[in-house]
Amino acid sequence: MMLRMAKRLMLETDKRLLWKLAWNMGLKGMLSVQRHKSRLKRGEFFPPFLYVSIINSCNLRCQGCWVDVASKQEIIQPEAFHKLVRESKAMGNVFFGIVGGEPFMHPKLFELLEAHPDCYFQIFTNGHFITDEKAKRLRKLGNVTPLISVEGSQIVSDERRGRSDVLSKTMQGLQNCLNNKVMTGVCTSLCRTNIDDLLQDRWVDRLIEMGVLYTWFHVYRPMGPNPNPDLCLTPEQAKRARQFVVETRAKKPIVVIDAYYDGEGQALCPAATGISHHINPWGDIEPCPIVQFSKESIHAKGGDTRTLRQKFTQSPFLREFRELSQQTTRGCIVLERPDLLKDLIEKHSAKDSTARQTALIELGNLTTRTSQYAPGAEIPEKNVLYRLAKRFWFNDFGVYEGHDHSKTAAPGVLAAKC
Secondary structure: OHHHHHHHHHHHOOHHHHHHHHHHHHHHHHHHHHHHHHHHHOOOOOOOEEEEEOEOOOOOOOOOOOOOOOOOOOEOOHHHHHHHHHHHHOOOOOEEEEEOOOHHHOOOHHHHHHOOOOOEEEEEEOOOOOOHHHHHHHHHHOOEEEEEEOOOOHHHHHHHHOOOOHHHHHHHHHHHHHHOOOOOEEEEEEOOOOHHHHOOHHHHHHHHHHOOOEEEEEEOOOOOOOOOHHHOOOHHHHHHHHHHHHHHHHHOOOEEEOOOEOOOOOEOOHHHHOOEEEEOOOOEEEOEOOEOEEOEEOOOHHHOOOOHHHHHHHOHHHHHHHHHHHHHOOOOHHHHOHHHHHHHHHHHOOEEOOOOOOHHHHHHHOOOOOOOOOOOOOOOOOOHHHHHHHHHHOOOOOOOOOOOHHHOOOOOHHHHHO
16 A cells, blocks of 8 residues: 555655655654644643634535625635744744634635745635636645545535536546645545445545545534534444545555544543634634634734733643643543533633634533544554554544543533443
């Protein structure tokens, strides 16, 4: 498998883009995580990876979306974005996940990216706005990888995404990227309506045949004003997804990303470990994209002239969110204990950072659900390289040590996971 993957990288990619990936994302990304681990030992904090929603608007209306895509458009201005990136680079950070809304609807997207050739950007997109011309610009940049969302068959895609002819437009954007040898990935939010179609060897084989270099199967989370819990995977389906990812990594020449397990198969939450946090289009600093509450902003609001480093390091809300998550579960506290999260938000009088201003009510209406935490049913990595990489650069960094999560789990959660 590793030889086949190496062959793909050598024969199917633009070598300049491959070098950008290896240098900006690979080596410099690893060094960023090392700095994060050193900071944690000193009792300091700054996430090595940041996810930035640069716009709230989107052309689709996906089921269970928590972003206010139909509200008045809000974008991060270039000056604010550049300042954010510069301050992050000063801390050793070079990777930024660019999310939305739909990032390609930002009128100055390329202006944001072109100013930082020493960073690496992953754009989460539906692909509809990636024309051949824009794909050529992405290739010219070299340090940008689009992660294009495919949510099922034509019928399922239209239902999931609230528009017609979604899949064909997505596949055209994907093909434009591949035609221009852009480093391209495909992601899927697994739910009950698409798991049987896309969690399959034949789908992965099709991606490989097309020239897609990486894929990401993440799990649907029922959030926002219309959470649609009927789409949620059962615990058995979630286990099946984890098993498929592990098996695929061991036998297919394609990179398979995940963000919720270490090399031994133990669950983790990236926000709880502190490896990433989120910034919304208004500049609010949030624990993660689905926790839409904030006490700090990247902007100098109310006379707060602290640096980004000071805001992350000195934020009691972010610190106590991480601590509460670490003490409660190795999974997702939003799904498992929304009641505890609601208490924390009210304790800090954290601002509802949505346009709709109903996030606290939505959180209060959530019922306990299972997440990736499945004690006693861990599935370790089979691929040696993945296992080693996670051991050094993507693990829990010891933040869960000494916590008995059974004491804080909601009734029935642990039983449901096993």
